[in-house]
Amino acid sequence: xxxxxxxxxxxxxxxxxxxxxxxxxxxxxxxxxxxxxxxxxxxxxxxxxxxxxxxxxxxxxxxxxxxxxxxxxxxxxxxxxxxxxxxxxxxxxxxxxxxxxxxxxxxxxxxxxxxxxxxxxxxxxxxxxxxxxxxxxxxxxxxxxxxxxxxxxxxxxxxxxxxxxxxxxxxxxxxxxxxxxxxxxxxxxxxxxxxxxxxxxxxxxxxxxxxxxxxxxxxxxxxxxxxxxxxxxxxxxxxxxxxxxxxxxxxxxxxxxxxxxxxxxxxxxxxxxxxxxxxxxxxxxxxxxxxxxxxxxxxxxxxxxxxxxxxxxxxxxxxxxxxxxxxxxxxxxxxxxxxxxxxxxxxxx
Numbered sequence: 001x002x003x004x005x006x007x008x009x010x011x012x013x014x015x016x017x018x019x020x021x022x023x024x025x026x027x028x029x030x031x032x033x034x035x036x037x038x039x040x041x042x043x044x045x046x047x048x049x050x051x052x053x054x055x056x057x058x059x060x061x062x063x064x065x066x067x068x069x070x071x072x073x074x075x076x077x078x079x080x081x082x083x084x085x086x087x088x089x090x091x092x093x094x095x096x097x098x099x100x101x102x103x104x105x106x107x108x109x110x111x112x113x114x115x116x117x118x119x120x121x122x123x124x125x126x127x128x129x130x131x132x133x134x135x136x137x138x139x140x141x142x143x144x145x146x147x148x149x150x151x152x153x154x155x156x157x158x159x160x161x162x163x164x165x166x167x168x169x170x171x172x173x174x175x176x177x178x179x180x181x182x183x184x185x186x187x188x189x190x191x192x193x194x195x196x197x198x199x200x201x202x203x204x205x206x207x208x209x210x211x212x213x214x215x216x217x218x219x220x221x222x223x224x225x226x227x228x229x230x231x232x233x234x235x236x237x238x239x240x241x242x243x244x245x246x247x248x249x250x251x252x253x254x255x256x257x258x259x260x261x262x263x264x265x266x267x268x269x270x271x272x273x274x275x276x277x278x279x280x281x282x283x284x285x286x287x288x289x290x291x292x293x294x295x296x297x298x299x300x301x302x303x304x305x306x307x308x309x310x311x312x313x314x315x316x317x318x319x320x321x322x323x324x325x326x327x328x329x330x331x332x333x334x335x336x337x338x339x340x341x342x343x344x345x346x347x348x349x
Contacts, residue, residue: 005102017107072147099304121150
C-alpha cells in the first residue's frame with residue numbers, strides 16, 4: 001500500500017497533500033498542548049510499532065505481498081488525531097531512509113493509511129465499544145473490527161488512486177502516463193489482499209494488544225487524549241519489550257516472496273518473469289510493454305540511503321532487515337524526542 005514515486009500524477013499528489021496538510025496541522029496543535037501528558041511516550045512507541053509491523057510482509061495468492069499497518073491499535077490507544085500523526089511519522093521515516101513509498105506520494109500514503117485508516121478505525125471502535133468497561137470482551141472485538149475496517153478503507157482509497165490514473169492521465173494515444181491499470185483491475189487486486197490476509201492480520205494485532213493491555217495496563221485503554229500525566233517512558237516497559245521482540249523477528253517479513261501490488265520498480269515491468277507475476281495478480285492483464293513515461297520520469301526522484309531495508313554495508317539480508325528495523329525505530333524516537341524538547345523549550349520561553 002506504499003505507493004512509490006511515479007505511480008500517481010503530480011496533480012493527484014498535490015491534491016493528496018492538500019487534503020493531508022490540515023489534518024497534520026490540527027494533530028500537531030493537539031500534540032503540542034499535551035506535551036506534559038501521557039501522549040508523547042505512547043505516541044513514540046505506537047509510531048515505532050507501526051513502522052515495524054509494516055515490515056512483516058504476508059504472501060498473497062498471485063505472487064504479491066501485503067502487510068498490516070497498526071492503524072486500528074493506534075486509533076484505540078491514541079485517538080484519530082494523534083494516531084494519524086504517529087503513522088505519518090513512521091511513513092516519513094520509511095520513505096526518506098528506506099525508499100518504502102515515495103516522496104511525491106507521501107501525502108497520498110499518509111492520507112490513505114494514517115488519516116483515513118485511523119479515523120475509520122476510531123469511528124468503528126467507538127461505535128462498537130460504546131461505554132463498555134475497559135476489561136470487557138466487547139472492546140477486544142471492537143478493536144479487531146476497527147482495524148479490519150480501517151485497513152480496508154485505506155486499501156480502497158489507494159486502489160481508487162491507482163485506478164483513476166489511466167483514465168485521467170494518458171497521452172494522445174491513450175497510453176497511461178503513470179499507474180497502468182484501470183479501476184477494474186486495481187480494485188480487485190488491492191481489495192483481495194486486504195479483505196483477506198492483511199485485514200485479518202490488522203484485526204489480530206489490534207485485538208491481541210487490547211486484550212493484553214486489559215490484563216496488564218487497562219488505563220491505556222481510557223478515552224484517548226484524556227489520560228493523566230502519570231505515564232512516562234519507563235512505565236511502558238512491557239510495550240517496549242514487545243517492540244524489541246518484533247524488531248528481532250522482523251526478518252520473518254522476508255519469507256514472503258514477491259512485491260506488493262502497485263509497488264513495482266520500473267525495471268520489474270520489463271522483466272519477463274516479474275511481468276508474469278504482475279499479470280497473474282492483475283486479473284491476467286499484462287502490464288504495458290514500455291514503462292509509462294511519467295512513472296519512469298519520477299521513479300528515480302529520491303535515492304534512499306538504506307533502500308529496501310538492506311544496508312549496503314551488511315551482506316546478510318536477515319541481519320540487514322533486523323538492523324533496518326532498529327534504525328527506523330531509533331530515528332522515530334529521536335524525531336519525537338527532539339520535537340518534544342523543542343516544544344517544551346518554546347513553551348517555557
